[in-house]
Amino acid sequence: MKKYPDADANIFLTFSFSSYQLSDQPNILICDWPYDYFIRHFKEKSPDFFERRSIKRDNQQLAGSDLVIVLFKSILPSMVSNFEDRKIKYLDQYVINSLYKVGDNDELTMKKPTHNILFVGGNNYLYISGAKNLVEAFELIKKEYPLAKLHIVGLEKTDFDQLPDGVTCYGYLDKGTQSGKQLYYTLLQSTNIYVNTNTKWSGLSTTIEAMYFHIPVVVFPYDEFISIFGREINFGYYCFENTAEKIADAIRNIFNESQYIQMCRNAHLAVKDFTWSSYAGKLLDEIESVVNKRL
Structure with missing residues (x-):
């Protein structure tokens, strides 16, 4: 933020920290799932004392954000139930991580x-x-x-x-x-x-x-x-x-x-339609919408 004080928005690829209470620019978080979901779903247990501290930090950042992009559709319902649904978004698409372009019959x-x-x-x-x-x-x-x-x-x-x-x-x-x-x-x-x-x-x-x-x-x-x-x-x-x-x-x-x-x-x-260009276009549209609301 010090390096780019005039940025249109602050974007973080995590739910664990952000510019909440540190900047007036829109605060945007992009990540897979919050720590609470990871502990309960994958670890199949209740969080311990130290994990609860991390979860509390996540929740503070999420609550103080202007836009949250989740990468996976299945996490959306629990996120919406815990936070304002207006700012929790899923872009309805995944992305192929291939370094090669493959044709229909190649x-x-x-x-x-x-x-x-x-x-x-x-x-x-x-x-x-x-x-x-x-x-x-x-x-x-x-x-x-x-x-x-x-x-x-x-x-x-x-x-x-x-x-x-x-x-x-x-x-x-x-x-x-x-x-x-x-x-x-x-x-x-x-x-x-x-x-x-x-x-x-x-x-x-x-x-x-x-x-x-x-x-x-x-x-x-x-x-x-x-x-x-x-x-x-x-x-x-x-x-x-x-x-x-x-x-x-x-x-x-x-x-x-x-x-x-x-x-x-x-x-x-x-x-085959899970392209980076399509995903990036949807992402930029969401970010632009948040930025324009501040203008």
């Missing part, structure tokens, strides 16, 4: 009759159970598809007790580096199925990027995904139980799908 020409499975996650409680169950599912289908391969991004070999043949762990791939970017997109281009069945969160942005590359998906029907794509999907399968047996069944269904190429097309078509 990746289809590269599809090969292979059995490559991709998982992208991280070595924390949100992802590890789904990854371990997927490894068990992979062992179940290996006899039927002996040439199948499972590629795991975001986890190391040491995160598992043991891995069967055909499973490769890459750890974290930094798309900001040439080598990381090249390997990541090579995996996407050669993948036949994307699987992440964690029940709370399956890495929405990564799933959407996989779909953009014409990849059918197997995911748990968590609230955010259903809010975007509905309770029935034509670009993969919902896995209603995060178990090895159910994951294996869903993988078999896609491997044996007679209309597999159409399923690939459906995946791409479901997300």
